[in-house]
Amino acid sequence: MNIALFGYGKMGKMIEKIALKRNHDIVAKIDLDATDINFSEIDVAIDFSMPNAAYGNIKNCLEHNVPIISGTTGWLQDYQKAVALCEKNNGAFIYASNFSLGVNLFFELNSYLAKLMAPQDQYRVAMEEIHHTQKLDAPSGTAITLAEGVIENTNYTKWKLDSAGNMEIPITAKRIGDTPGTHTVTYESEVDSIEIKHTAHNREGFALGAVIAAEWIVGKTGVFTMKDVLNLS
Ligand SMILES: NC(=O)c1ccc[n+]([C@@H]2O[C@H](COP(=O)([O-])OP(=O)(O)OC[C@H]3O[C@@H](n4cnc5c(N)ncnc54)[C@H](O)[C@@H]3O)[C@@H](O)[C@H]2O)c1
Numbered sequence: 001m002n003i004a005l006f007g008y009g010k011m012g013k014m015i016e017k018i019a020l021k022r023n024h025d026i027v028a029k030i031d032l033d034a035t036d037i038n039f040s041e042i043d044v045a046i047d048f049s050m051p052n053a054a055y056g057n058i059k060n061c062l063e064h065n066v067p068i069i070s071g072t073t074g075w076l077q078d079y080q081k082a083v084a085l086c087e088k089n090n091g092a093f094i095y096a097s098n099f100s101l102g103v104n105l106f107f108e109l110n111s112y113l114a115k116l117m118a119p120q121d122q123y124r125v126a127m128e129e130i131h132h133t134q135k136l137d138a139p140s141g142t143a144i145t146l147a148e149g150v151i152e153n154t155n156y157t158k159w160k161l162d163s164a165g166n167m168e169i170p171i172t173a174k175r176i177g178d179t180p181g182t183h184t185v186t187y188e189s190e191v192d193s194i195e196i197k198h199t200a201h202n203r204e205g206f207a208l209g210a211v212i213a214a215e216w217i218v219g220k221t222g223v224f225t226m227k228d229v230l231n232l233s
């Protein structure tokens with residue numbers, strides 16, 4: 001498969017390594033300006049760039065009929081525009097806040113736990129995410145997806161960074177060293193706590209998931225999620 005990388009930073013480089021191991025070719029590495037791209041040779045594009053760049057990269061690929069996988073976080077105000085563009089162009093697109101298999105299983109566990117906790121008024125939920133100090137966005141995309149999983153299954157109405165009001169989920173974002181990504185969901189009562197936690201040991205899981213999603217999407221049309229890719233629906 002011919003892959004184009006949009007964003008050649010920490011994730012772009014890790015994705016390249018894994019894609020080459022899986023016998024794919026990297027035919028373009030676009031790290032800043034998207035000039036001189038030969039879209040006709042690209043089977044699929046993978047975007048791990050920056051919050052202010054992701055939508056432009058997605059738009060560019062969809063308008064050139066190239067399927068695109070995006071793992072960039074912090075651009076979700078434009079997500080519905082990307083969905084509409086994908087549908088208009090009969091294209092193929094996946095965004096995931098986290099491509100690792102472990103985190104996608106953790107999302108399922110989080111939703112199941114939220115369903116169990118919904119009738120238990122004596123518990124209050126809270127979330128914490130820890131990432132490296134270069135991360136631009138807070139809270140992490142993964143923490144937002146976890147909060148959405150709780151909101152879908154309980155009476156909580158929204159999430160908020162740091163302090164939160166009644167029926168709001170407080171998310172604490174910490175930036176420590178080179179932490180690849182740690183997420184904790186805690187339900188606290190007067191008498192005990194229940195905690196689930198996912199710890200990424202490195203970036204390989206994210207990168208492998210993105211390459212698997214890219215392999216999966218080629219030849220398909222539509223807007224998909226990692227649930228579709230991993231058959232978790
Ligand atoms: N979904 C996931 O599984 C997952 C996992 C890890 C990181 N991320 C997200 O992926 C993004 C990238 O992470 P990273 O650690 O590689 O960051 P990074 O800062 O190491 O790399 C980002 C790269 O994007 C480049 N860039 C800037 N503008 C660009 C443009 N217009 N087009 C193409 N490239 C451009 C930068 O020059 C930089 O090299 C972040 O938003 C991060 O939150 C998501």
Ligand SMILES: O=C(O)C1=N[C@H](C(=O)O)CCC1
Pocket residue numbers: 073097098131132135136139140141142143180181
């Ligand atoms: O390193 C990052 O930046 C990460 N971003 C994603 C997020 O915001 O959830 C996934 C984990 C790593």
